[in-house]
Amino acid sequence: MTKYAYGHQVIGELHKLAPKHLAYEGDPIGLQVGNLALPVEKVMVVLDVLEPVVDEAIAKGVQLIIAHHPMIYRPLKNIDTATSQGRMIEKLLRHNITVYAAHTNLDIAKGGVNDWLAEALHLEQTSLLQVTAKETLYKLAVYVPTTHVEEVKEALAAAGAGHIGDYSHCTFSSEGTGTFKPLEGSQPFLGSQGDIEHVREVKLETVLPSNRLSRVLSAMHNVHPYEEVAYDVYELQNEHKTYGIGIVGTLHEALSFDAFIQHVKGTLGVASLRAVKGHDRLIKKVAVVGGDGNKFIHAALAKGADVLVTGDLYYHTAHDAQYAGLSVVDPGHHIEKIMKPRLCEYLQKALAGHYATEVMASTQSTDPFTFH
Incomplete structure (x- = not known):
């Protein structure tokens, strides 16, 4: 090769x-x-x-x-x-x-930088610290002659439609009769100009994320045999992928503040770090933001985190966190x-x-x- x-x-x-x-x-x-x-x-x-x-x-x-x-x-x-x-x-x-x-x-991608840091820190039961985007889902319903259903189905799947969790090619088919009358100037795949045509068709339904819509529609048009494709696109209210910055998770066992600092040093490979002690509780719930985490103090508090691990912390933000009762560990931006x-x-x-x-x-x- x-x-x-x-x-x-x-x-x-x-x-x-x-x-x-x-x-x-x-x-x-x-x-x-x-x-x-x-x-x-x-x-x-x-x-x-x-x-x-x-x-x-x-x-x-x-x-x-x-x-x-x-x-x-x-x-x-x-x-x-x-x-x-x-x-x-x-x-x-x-x-x-x-x-x-x-x-x-x-940073925001599932399986990206903040997920990698959370894995390195051995965090369990993880969730997003702050949601930044929710992906919109659409349903596509396209009417296809029975002779071309599999070809259209494969093209839609290859373009990114019909993916639900760990499953691909998710569709639903229902069969019926389509009618149309080719007018002057048309070049019909089936039927003749001026005559009403009755065709056995399949209504093929599938779901797709908003960022794949143009690609899926293009793929559909490329393989569909009809000169004019009949299809519908609906925006759905279904919960789909949610993206965000930072991760919140729990340690398998609660640690003292000093023990947690050693845990961070060992798992992230840093010789020294800065730390702000905001309370005397054991550390159990941890928020992590790899880069500049100064904007996420209140998000970490709202999630019930005992500590925020972040790559950059400002002097006055450290005061804010300390007096709000949130501990912060700053091992440096280079942890990314x-x-x-x-x-x-x-x-x-x-x-x-x-x-x-x-x-x-x-x-x-x-x-x-x-x-x-």
């Missing part, structure tokens, strides 16, 4: 885990530098795109970098190659390395490095058997802090 995936094919697999529509509004995710239309022999997953990381990618012959933190977070006023950022961009372009960022969409091996594992499985493209994690530490 010598065929390499193109950049857009690798990113297509990434989006199955972390769709772009999950990202916060204004979050500059997506293509940062380069061209996704080129073949990719090697992919490198990184937390931050810094000059040493780019040098590592060059040395290892990488064509695509997938980063958690966007390298261009604010619009550039210039590209000065006398600066580290300018040199980095110059190196990326010179060596045809494409950079793509999956940030808050990877957990995405490197986990996203590598996901992409390797997604590409295996189809492409010879290799996926690796950057070995560079991008944590700027040292403690003395």
Whole structure:
């Protein structure tokens, strides 16, 4: 097997885990530098795109970098190659390395960064800390001649319709008689112009999420034999996928504050951390937000958390948490490095058997802090 995936094919697999529509509004995710239309022999997953990381990618012959933190977070006023950022961009372009960022969409995704952190902390009975989006469900009902039911059914399933939990190809069929009269200018699949036609048809019903609607309708039109397809689309009130930021879960056994700090150090691989003690209770219920968790103090309190584990905590927010009775543990933003091996594992499985493209994690530490 010598065929390499193109950049857009690798990113297509990434989006199955972390769709772009999950990202916060204004979050500059997506293509940062380069061209996704080129073949990719090697992919490198990184937390931050810094000059040493780019040098590592060059040395290892990488064509695509997938980063958690966007390298261009604010619009550039210039590209000065006398600066580290300018040199980095110059190196990326010179060596045809494409950079793509999956940030808050990877945080929010089911099986994404915050889920990985919760697993690392051995949290049980987990739920979302704060809901950010609920996916709308639609029902599609399309009328198909009996000769083409299976073909249409397969096309709908391949486009993303009929998926309920761990089941695919979920449909319901009812048979009846369809009538139509082809008028002048029509090119009917069945019947003749000017004559009313009676056809045995199947009403094929299935469900689909809102983000798949255009794709499913396109697939339906592509395989349906009729010149004019009769179909209905209904918005449903059924509870479907809910997305959010942060995870709340419980420890198997309650721990003292000091013991919990050691638990965080050991499970997240940090030598030191900052902590705010907000009460004298044992720690049982834990909230975790990998990045900046300053906006989630009240959400953690509302969920009954004893402690919030977060990558960034402001001085005055620490006071707010302490006097509200919430303990906080801040092991640093760099704990999101957990995405490197986990996203590598996901992409390797997604590409295996189809492409010879290799996926690796950057070995560079991008944590700027040292403690003395």
